[in-house]
Structure formats: C-alpha cells, structure tokens
Amino acid sequence: MTDAFIVLEKVCKSYSRGGETLHVLDEFNLSIPESDFVALMGPSGSGKTTILNLVGGLDSCDSGLVRVAGAPVSEMSRRDLPAWRSRHVGFVFQSFNLLPVLTAHENVMLPLQLTPLSGSERRKQADFALDIVGLSGRASHRPAQLSGGEEQRVAIARAIATDPDVIIADEPTGDLDRKSADGVLEILSRLNSELGKTILMVTHDPLAAKKALRLLELDKGVLIEDRQIDEQQREGA
Amino acid sequence: MRFPFRLALRHLLARKTRNGLTVVAISVAVFLLCFLIAIVQGLEASVRSASATRLVTQSAVSLFVSLPISYQHKIDSVDGVYLSTKFRWFGAYYQDQENFFAQFAVDPNRFLDMYTKDIEIIEGPGGITGPEAKAAVQKAFDSDRRAAIIGIGLRDDERYGFRIGDTVPLIPLLYPRADGGAWDFVIVGYYRPLKDRIPDTTMYFRADYLNEAFESGEAYGDIAAGVYYVNTLENAPVEQVAQEIDEMFANGPQRTQTITEAAFASFFISAMGNLPLFLGTIGGAVLFSIFFSVVNTMMISGRQRIQEAGILQALGFRPITSTMLLIFEGLLISLIGGGCGIVLAVTTERPIMQMLGQSISNYHITPDLVLLAVAISSILGIVAGLAAGLPFLRYRPTEALRSFE
Numbered sequence: 001m002t003d004a005f006i007v008l009e010k011v012c013k014s015y016s017r018g019g020e021t022l023h024v025l026d027e028f029n030l031s032i033p034e035s036d037f038v039a040l041m042g043p044s045g046s047g048k049t050t051i052l053n054l055v056g057g058l059d060s061c062d063s064g065l066v067r068v069a070g071a072p073v074s075e076m077s078r079r080d081l082p083a084w085r086s087r088h089v090g091f092v093f094q095s096f097n098l099l100p101v102l103t104a105h106e107n108v109m110l111p112l113q114l115t116p117l118s119g120s121e122r123r124k125q126a127d128f129a130l131d132i133v134g135l136s137g138r139a140s141h142r143p144a145q146l147s148g149g150e151e152q153r154v155a156i157a158r159a160i161a162t163d164p165d166v167i168i169a170d171e172p173t174g175d176l177d178r179k180s181a182d183g184v185l186e187i188l189s190r191l192n193s194e195l196g197k198t199i200l201m202v203t204h205d206p207l208a209a210k211k212a213l214r215l216l217e218l219d220k221g222v223l224i225e226d227r228q229i230d231e232q233q234r235e236g237a
Numbered sequence: 238m239r240f241p242f243r244l245a246l247r248h249l250l251a252r253k254t255r256n257g258l259t260v261v262a263i264s265v266a267v268f269l270l271c272f273l274i275a276i277v278q279g280l281e282a283s284v285r286s287a288s289a290t291r292l293v294t295q296s297a298v299s300l301f302v303s304l305p306i307s308y309q310h311k312i313d314s315v316d317g318v319y320l321s322t323k324f325r326w327f328g329a330y331y332q333d334q335e336n337f338f339a340q341f342a343v344d345p346n347r348f349l350d351m352y353t354k355d356i357e358i359i360e361g362p363g364g365i366t367g368p369e370a371k372a373a374v375q376k377a378f379d380s381d382r383r384a385a386i387i388g389i390g391l392r393d394d395e396r397y398g399f400r401i402g403d404t405v406p407l408i409p410l411l412y413p414r415a416d417g418g419a420w421d422f423v424i425v426g427y428y429r430p431l432k433d434r435i436p437d438t439t440m441y442f443r444a445d446y447l448n449e450a451f452e453s454g455e456a457y458g459d460i461a462a463g464v465y466y467v468n469t470l471e472n473a474p475v476e477q478v479a480q481e482i483d484e485m486f487a488n489g490p491q492r493t494q495t496i497t498e499a500a501f502a503s504f505f506i507s508a509m510g511n512l513p514l515f516l517g518t519i520g521g522a523v524l525f526s527i528f529f530s531v532v533n534t535m536m537i538s539g540r541q542r543i544q545e546a547g548i549l550q551a552l553g554f555r556p557i558t559s560t561m562l563l564i565f566e567g568l569l570i571s572l573i574g575g576g577c578g579i580v581l582a583v584t585t586e587r588p589i590m591q592m593l594g595q596s597i598s599n600y601h602i603t604p605d606l607v608l609l610a611v612a613i614s615s616i617l618g619i620v621a622g623l624a625a626g627l628p629f630l631r632y633r634p635t636e637a638l639r640s641f642e
Contacts, residue, residue: 056551058443058551058633058634058635058638059633060548061637079555080548080551082554083552083553084553085551085552085553086553086554087553091552093638096532097544097547097551097638098250099249099545099546101243101244101247101250101251102243102244102247106243106244106247110241110244110549110552111552111553113239113241114239114552114553114554125352158552162553170287202433211458236420
C-alpha cells in the first residue's frame with residue numbers, strides 16, 4: 001500500500017450543516033497506483049467529490065492521512081497547498097470553470113504563470129496543451145464563443161498545461177451531450193495511456209466510467225465495489 | 238506572489254460601462270475637490286502673503302466709512318512708523334460689467350516704496366525694463382495724474398490686453414463723473430507679483446486724481462482715504478504703534494482701528510462667513526459619497542468573482558491573489574478617474590480664474606494640490622479594493638467554487 005501513488009488511510013471527514021454533523025467518510029482507505037485511471041461512482045452524498053477534494057488538496061480531512069506522489073497532502077498547511085496544487089494536480093470541473101474574460105489560450109496560460117518558465121516557454125506549453133486537445137485553431141476564442149465540448153477540452157488543456165502528476169475530473173461530461181462527452185473521455189483516455197497521467201474521475205455516467213481502467217463504487221462513504229475494467233468493456237463503452 | 242496582470246486588465250475592459258461610469262464619477266469628484274481646495278487656499282493665501290509688520294488703519298465704525306486725508310501726516314509722525322499710503326477701493330469696470338478687476342487709489346510713490354518685497358515693476362514708459370523701470374514709473378506718476386500701473390495678468394488677459402501708453406476708460410460704479418462719462422487712466426507700467434499669492438490683476442493709480450476731481454466737482458465723492466497702509470520701522474513694536482495711532486484719533490472726527498495686514502486679510506475672509514469651513518465640508522461630503530460609490534462598484538465586482546477566486550486557488554494561486562486583483566482594479570479605476578479630474582482642474586484653471594475674478598484672486602491648481610488629488614485617488618482605490626477583496630482571504634477553495642453569482 002505504501003508504494004501506491006495516491007493513498008488515503010483511515011480518513012475521516014465530516015461537515016457541519018444546520019447544526020448537524022454529517023459524517024461523509026469514516027476511516028476510509030484507498031490506494032491508487034501511478035498511471036491508473038479510476039472512475040468513482042455512487043449516489044449523491046456518497047463521498048465521491050469529498051475524496052476528489054481531499055486528494056486535490058482543496059479540502060482537509062478531520063483525521064487520517066492523504067498522500068499523493070509521496071507528499072503528505074493532509075499534513076500541509078493552507079499556505080503550502082496552493083503551490084503544491086500548481087505543480088502536482090490538474091483540475092477538470094463539470095461546469096468547465098474557465099475565466100470568461102480570457103481567451104482559450106490565456107486560460108491555459110494562467111496556471112503556467114506559477115511555473116518558472118519564461119514567457120515564450122509558457123506560450124509554447126499552452127500551444128502544445130491546446131494542440132493535444134485539438135483546439136489550436138480556437139486559441140483566441142473566448143469561452144462564450146466555444147461549444148460546451150470545446151470549453152471542456154480547453155479546461156483539460158489548462159489542467160495538463162503544467163504537466164501535473166494527477167488529473168482530477170469532477171463529472172467532466174456532466175454538462176455535455178453524448179458526442180462531446182465521448183470526445184472529452186477520449187482525450188482523458190489518451191492522457192492516461194499515452195502520457196501516463198494518473199486520473200481520478202467522478203461520474204454518474206456508466207458509459208463514461210467504462211472508459212476508465214478501474215471502477216470504484218461508493219455508498220455512504222463506504223467502498224462497495226472495486227473492480228478493473230477490461231479492454232472488452234472499454235471498447236464496448 | 239505571481240500576479241496575473243493580464244487577467245486584471247481584462248476585467249477592467251470587460252465591464253466598460255460600469256467601470257467607465259465609476260471613472261467619470263471619480264473624475265467629477267476629484268475635479269470638485271481640487272476646485273474647492275483651490276478656492277479655500279486662495280482665500281487663505283491673502284492671509285499668508287500679508288505682512289505681520291505692516292499695519293492697516295481703518296475706521297473703527299466700518300470698513301465702508303472713509304478716513305480723512307488729514308490723518309496721513311499724523312500717522313507718519315507716530316514713533317515707529319516708516320511710511321504710509323492711502324488705499325481706496327475704486328470699483329469700476331472696463332466696457333462691460335463682467336470685465337471687472339480691482340483698482341485701488343494709492344499714493345503711488347509711497348506705495349511702490351512700501352511694496353518692494355511684494356511686487357516688482359518690470360516695465361515702465363518707453364519700454365524701460367530692469368532696475369530703472371521703477372524710477373521711470375515713479376516719474377510718470379509725478380507727471381500725469383491719470384497714471385496707473387497694472388499687473389501682468391491684465392496685460393495678458395485677452396479681455397483687456399492693456400499696454401503701456403494706452404488710455405483706459407473705466408466706467409465707475411461708486412464715483413460717477415459729473416459728465417456721466419468714464420474715468421480715464423493712462424497705463425505707465427506693469428508689475429509682477431514677487432509672492433505667489435499676490436494677484437497680478439490689480440490696477441493702482443493716484444489717489445489725488447480722485448480727490449482733485451471730487452474737489453473740483455468733476456466727479457462725485459468725498460475727499461478721503463479708504464484706509465491707510467502703514468509700514469513700521471524694522472524692530473518697531475507693531476502692537477504699540479497700532480495702539481498709538483488709534484489713541485491719537487480717539488477723539489477725532491473718525492475713530493480708527495489699526496490692525497496688522499494679516500489680521501485685516503483674515504477679517505475679509507471672516508466677513509464672508511466661515512467660507513473655508515463651508516467649502517471644506519462640501520469637499521468632504523463629495524469625497525465621502527464618491528468613496529462609497531467606488532466601494533460599491535468594487536463590492537459588486539468582488540461578489541461576482543468569488544467563483545473565480547476558487548478557480549484561481551484550484552490552479553495554485555494563493556487567496557491573496559484575488560484580493561490583490563481587486564485592489565489593483567480599484568487603484569487603476571481611481572487613478573484614471575483622478576487623473577481625468579486633475580486634467581480637468583488644470584485645463585479649466587484659467588477660465589475659472591477669470592470667472593471668479595477678484596472675488597477669489599488666488600485660485601490656483603498648484604503641484605501640491607495635484608499631488609494631494611493623486612494621493613486621495615490612490616487611497617480611495619486601495620481602500621475600495623481592500624473592502625471588496627478582503628473576504629477572499631477567508632474563502633476555502635471548495636466554498637468559493639460552489640459560489641454562483
């Protein structure tokens with residue numbers, strides 16, 4: 001378990017809502033090896049997004065240990081987490097979360113500002129990321145001028161621009177039609193298979209989940225299913 | 238901290254109408270502020286430029302009651318008095334009542350000797366300049382009772398454009414001529430103020446021109462002096478000299494009140510009520526209201542950016558980046574608005590000076606005032622940006638990402 005790339009050990013997480021304490025995760029354990037592509041499924045409130053937030057360092061756990069690529073994320077201070085996120089994690093959100101005032105290229109350039117790269121290197125890197133998602137021709141477009149599928153592909157380009165270890169995708173196809181969703185999933189699969197990115201994806205879409213290498217199903221904070229998805233299932237998806 | 242400048246600039250340009258209106262509001266407020274402060278400074282300037290060793294002897298009854306001309310040689314005889322001159326408000330206009338500037342009837346040669354540190358004669362008759370100009374002007378005063386000197390402001394103002402040698406007819410408001418005509422004056426020299434706050438739009442002429450006209454029946458008015466300006470000897474006890482002058486006339490036809498020139502200038506300002514306080518209050522109110530307007534604009538911007546703050550944090554920026562973005566935006570909006578207001582104040586300085594005329598003759602947009610306006614604009618923007626941006630420091634990324642405006 002200690003060789004795993006993403007590790008959650010005895011993680012507890014609860015939220016206070018309206019005076020009540022809601023225990024989402026209770027001594028939760030999970031281990032994901034490097035270059036895995038994991039789909040997290042389960043009903044609302046089962047703890048999927050909480051796991052993503054803990055792994056991505058967007059939230060902290062009450063107790064337990066979260067380790068990503070050897071870094072003890074759960075022990076990092078609020079001050080240290082942003083710098084760690086900028087180097088190791090790329091996020092893809094359901095609602096894309098692109099900044100509407102920036103062009104596609106500028107959105108992809110944004111996280112690169114936090115790297116030591118020069119201006120021209122950053123521009124090249126952003127061009128490369130947009131090329132990977134097939135949107136080189138839309139670099140100067142604003143999000144409002146792009147389709148939903150294109151917006152999500154720009155968001156993926158932004159997520160991979162800094163060459164992170166882990167890509168965290170929270171329902172990346174939730175707001176997309178089937179065709180666009182397939183395009184986005186295809187890109188995520190390629191990032192995993194060709195570039196070796198470790199991907200953790202929450203989804204409600206069984207077809208999307210079948211694009212992953214491994215499926216985890218949660219219910220009320222408990223892992224009820226953990227299985228590998230074979231080649232045949234993936235191709236049938 | 239890496240600061241996303243491009244994002245900040247894009248935000249400014251993205252809301253052109255809202256930001257443009259805020260810039261206009263700040264421009265107007267800063268212009269008004271400069272205008273009001275310049276007026277207050279103009280009012281106070283006459284006090285600052287006044288001499289503490291020069292005395293003014295006026296009627297104890299009212300400033301509008303004249304003093305007999307026989308008082309002058311008695312004043313000159315008081316121990317500690319160096320020199321005195323009559324000083325009488327003439328009150329006439331050139332061609333049109335809007336063309337009004339100050340004119341004073343004085344004893345010209347005494348006046349020029351008394352004010353050597355305040356004004357300089359830069360040109361006399363026949364184009365004489367330099368140190369000889371004053372003597373030439375004094376000679377011209379001796380030879381022509383209509384002789385007058387003017388400030389360079391009257392020479393340069395296109396409404397007047399008076400030149401040496403010109404005969405200038407002034408239409409009287411206080412002292413009508415028997416023939417119903419104008420008083421003629423012959424320009425014999427230009428003066429330049431040696432102190433910033435002394436107006437350059439005044440005319441000085443011979444007091445005996447008036448008094449002789451009254452005596453001969455050419456014009457209607459009393460043979461008198463308005464007030465006497467009295468220079469004391471160096472190290473003379475000014476208060477004691479003033480007291481002696483007043484005691485001398487305690488039983489005279491007109492009792493006198495002698496005060497320093499500075500106190501006399503203060504008296505003029507207080508005669509208008511507490512105008513500096515009134516204008517200062519208006520200026521403060523303008524500043525206060527525009528401050529809330531800018532804060533409101535920035536708060537609206539801030540509320541619309543909570544989710545953006547979450548996105549930036551997810552990408553690896555610190556929470557303070559979002560705060561700094563709003564401070565930068567507030568600062569830029571305020572500086573652009575403040576800059577426009579300052580430009581407006583500077584470009585309208587001359588027309589406003591002409592509009593205010595002699596009522597406030599020291600209206601100037603000084604470099605200090607410009608710096609003050611820049612400082613106020615900067616503080617306004619920074620405080621507004623802080624008010625809108627500080628809450629971002631509290632948000633966790635997950636909270637901010639959940640926010641939808």
